Amino acid sequence: MIQCLSMKNKCIYFKYIQGGIHLKIAMLGWGTVARSLMDQLKQHPDAVIQTAAILIRKPHPRTCPEMTYDYAAILDNPEIDVIVEMIPGAEAAWNYCSQAMQAGKSVVTSNKAMVSAYFSQLLALAEKYKVQFRYDACVAGGIPWLRTLTALKQTDPLLSIEGIFNGTTNYILDHMERDRLSLAEGIAQAQQLGYAEADPSADLEGEDLARKLMISAGCAFGVLLHRDQFAVQGLQGLCAQDIEAFLAKDKRCRLISALKQGSSGMQAGIEPVLLPFNAPLAQIRDNLNAGVLRTANLGELTLIGQGAGGPPTAHAVLTDLLEILNDHPVSPLTLQETNLCENPEAVRYYIGTQAETAGLFAELIQEIRRSGGRTQLWTVPTANNRLKALIAQARAQDPQLFAARIEEEAR
The missing domain is CATH 3.40.50.720 (NAD(P)-binding Rossmann-like Domain)
Structure with a gap:
């Protein structure tokens, strides 16, 4: 029949x-x-x-x-x-x-x-x-991230999305902290467990996250993001001395993707962020993913789970197949071009670099320490665009420079 x-x-x-x-x-x-x-x-x-x-x-x-x-x-x-x-x-x-x-x-x-x-x-x-x-x-493997964005925006305007969307880098950061590993050791351990590819550059440099942010932006806000519209900073340059400096300040590093619809326009970016120990995203361990969305009426909603690997990703594929099998139509989606704006807020950064390069930040230094040949700077609150311009200039002199934005308080 x-x-x-x-x-x-x-x-x-x-x-x-x-x-x-x-x-x-x-x-x-x-x-x-x-x-x-x-x-x-x-x-x-x-x-x-x-x-x-x-x-x-x-x-x-x-x-x-x-x-x-x-x-x-x-x-x-x-x-x-x-x-x-x-x-x-x-x-x-x-x-x-x-x-x-x-x-x-x-x-x-x-x-x-x-x-x-x-x-x-x-x-x-x-x-x-x-x-x-x-x-x-x-995006986010077994977590129903994109379908949640698509469903919620039908009844409640989305204000922002952020989170940890790469299990490989989260595993590396978590175990560099917990097991006092170097970056190379963290990568090797993630590869041994099957979390990292033989060539992990797309994860470490944030390109995997950039793709996921572009897709999330379409589902959440109906906008077509282009890769050259937003900055991406991965884990390049991170070393064990940096991790020790974070822990001494009761901070935990996580690689965060963020997209926000503000009064002055849309802001997007991917970068390492130093979170207080009690921040929700600081609790995400091993290779888990976590997506946080904020809406006008519902407020904040967090989804946590396995974000990569064969079984979680296959589960998401199977869910899509069952939607087709049951004749559930796809929510219509039209993508519009958009312009992004710079975050106008003053921010603080941690910068680990060479002593010679550190001089570029002389007027912005709140605290400076040295460890194992690494110069560690904690800046004063400064306009976001100015700090990022200085970091880019310094990175041209020191390719192993590592910079992370500092989030002061847990939300």
């Missing part, structure tokens, strides 16, 4: 199996997330979602019958309803997903690089071809 379900004027056919409908999908890629998704699909005894094909690239061997090298055959198969894209990189993924939508197939993806680079084009294609485009797995 076959039933046709309407989805934005498109009919997708589901076969009844033991009294329930099922959805046929094709997976693109066979990495950690794809294998975890397959494991989770097998846990459904009624087999409501079936994998009809798995696209792999040569020379990867065909180790299961669903595997294929032929994407054209996947697109031509009328029984395949949804393409689940889980490959690395943006360009190839974009080509696959755009072709899928043009062929009338919905797309579910966990690829933040692709979504952040082609966000508006993907939304336009989904609208044009009347298919669903879902990407909840792109």
Whole structure:
């Protein structure tokens, strides 16, 4: 028996199996997330979602019958309803997903690089071809972050979002503090546990977070952020002496993404922040993620959980698939260009650098110490743009300079 379900004027056919409908999908890629998704699909005894094909690239061997090298055959198969894209990189993924939508197939993806680079084009294609485009797995893994933003803004204007959205760097920061590790040791430990890639630069330099902030901005505020519009500072230059200096001041370092809609405009950025021990985000340990959103009426809401790795990300992908299976429409989203403004508030920074470079901050130094050849500065409150300009100038002289904004009080 076959039933046709309407989805934005498109009919997708589901076969009844033991009294329930099922959805046929094709997976693109066979990495950690794809294998975890397959494991989770097998846990459904009624087999409501079936994998009809798995696209792999040569020379990867065909180790299961669903595997294929032929994407054209996947697109031509009328029984395949949804393409689940889980490959690395943006360009190839974009080509696959755009072709899928043009062929009338919905797309579910966990690829933040692709979504952040082609966000508006993907939304336009989904609208044009009347298919669903879902990407909840792109940010915060198993935490329902994007779907929460999308749902809340329907009834309560969002004012700001911030949080810890990279489990790799949070694990490194947490264990540099707890186990007195160097940055290199923290990276190696995260790699051994499978939290960090062989090349962890996208995490350490904040580019992974930049992509997630761009996607979050679209869901929260309907704006199209471009990468060159906001500054990103990762953990480059951080050393054990810096961590000891933070602890001596009862501060804990976390890499924070923030987006705020203020009276003078929107502000966005990613940088290390020194938090008081009792600050909520300072309590986030190991590889957990935490997202904080503030609304006009509800106030503050925090979501905490596993933000990366195969099982949490696959869970988000599976949730998106079930939304399609149950014919739940996607909330319409249109992205508008926006201009960002600088934070006008006076801020304080910690700066760890060479003695020669420290002289650039001579007029702003509140406290100065030296440890293991490291000069450690704590500045007085200063206009944000002035401090950032000085930090950029100093970093040109000392590439290993580390700067972190100081948050004075727990909120």
